[in-house]
Amino acid sequence: MSAPLGAIIEDIDISNVDAAAVAELNKLFCQYHVLVFPKQQLTPDQQVAFAQYWGELVPFPYGSLPGQPNIIELRNKGKKRDVNQHWHSDMTYDPNPPKLTMLYALQAPALGGETAFANQIHAYEELSDGMKALVDSLTAKHSAKDLARLYGQDPDQASEAEHPVVRTHDETGARALYVCQAFTREFKDWSRQESKVLLDYLYAHCVRPEYQARHQWQAGDLVMWDNRCLLHYAVHDHGDDPRLIHRLQVRGGAPR
Numbered sequence: 576m577s578a579p580l581g582a583i584i585e586d587i588d589i590s591n592v593d594a595a596a597v598a599e600l601n602k603l604f605c606q607y608h609v610l611v612f613p614k615q616q617l618t619p620d621q622q623v624a625f626a627q628y629w630g631e632l633v634p635f636p637y638g639s640l641p642g643q644p645n646i647i648e649l650r651n652k653g654k655k656r657d658v659n660q661h662w663h664s665d666m667t668y669d670p671n672p673p674k675l676t677m678l679y680a681l682q683a684p685a686l687g688g689e690t691a692f693a694n695q696i697h698a699y700e701e702l703s704d705g706m707k708a709l710v711d712s713l714t715a716k717h718s719a720k721d722l723a724r725l726y727g728q729d730p731d732q733a734s735e736a737e738h739p740v741v742r743t744h745d746e747t748g749a750r751a752l753y754v755c756q757a758f759t760r761e762f763k764d765w766s767r768q769e770s771k772v773l774l775d776y777l778y779a780h781c782v783r784p785e786y787q788a789r790h791q792w793q794a795g796d797l798v799m800w801d802n803r804c805l806l807h808y809a810v811h812d813h814g815d816d817p818r819l820i821h822r823l824q825v826r827g828g829a830p831r
């Protein structure tokens with residue numbers, strides 16, 4: 576798909592795979608972090624069945640598709656109402672954030688509405704040894720309070736969690752930066768102001784263009800990404816052009 580990340584897998588019908596095929600696909604997933612399967616024709620049940628090969632599904636805390644508790648609909652309701660226009664890894668405010676997110680496009684804009692990704696293994700690798708040693712020692716607090724407000728829910732009920740600032744991928748052992756502007760609040764045992772100085776540096780560093788790739792959607796694309804080592808951003812530059820996606824996510828372990 577691009578130099579920093581992503582593989583496009585053609586000539587496969589993911590509604591008709593078995594565990595052995597998924598084990599092969601998982602090797603590619605661990606290597607490329609984003610898999611794109613173009614030209615699929617999936618019912619919600621078929622998307623769920625494919626996703627269940629990768630693990631247990633996690634409902635999104637802020638709503639679902641009727642009759643499909645594990646799927647939410649992403650629909651273009653205008654730029655002002657798009658809550659995903661920021662760099663993030665999904666649900667880092669949860670003690671066990673989803674390891675992967677899977678989107679299936681039913682309708683895509685002619686141009687724009689891309690999803691951007693940034694490789695956080697590269698972002699970590701390119702820090703100096705001194706900065707690596709510092710971030711290796713840190714824990715960060717993550718919070719869903721701002722998100723809860725956006726969904727009109729009580730921020731006091733929103734999840735919060737603490738995670739290492741650098742996490743080790745449970746399948747490959749790769750080390751990746753794990754902070755995001757959307758949900759990271761501050762470092763444990765640091766003040767908010769002290770944290771801001773270093774977080775602002777890391778936020779600028781972790782999405783340098785050479786770590787990024789973008790996916791331009793076509794109807795029928797199934798795209799899955801690895802939240803353990805990527806950030807993503809929903810680019811809203813398609814005005815009111817329809818964009819309709821079915822989204823689900825697969826449970827992950829506690830980041831370590």
Ligand SMILES: O=C(O)CCC(=O)C(=O)O
Binds near residue numbers: 676807
């Ligand atoms: O709509 C997109 O491109 C991605 C939205 C997003 O952040 C997500 O589904 O987790």
Ligand SMILES: [Fe+2]
Binds near residue numbers: 663664807
């Ligand atoms: Fe997201």
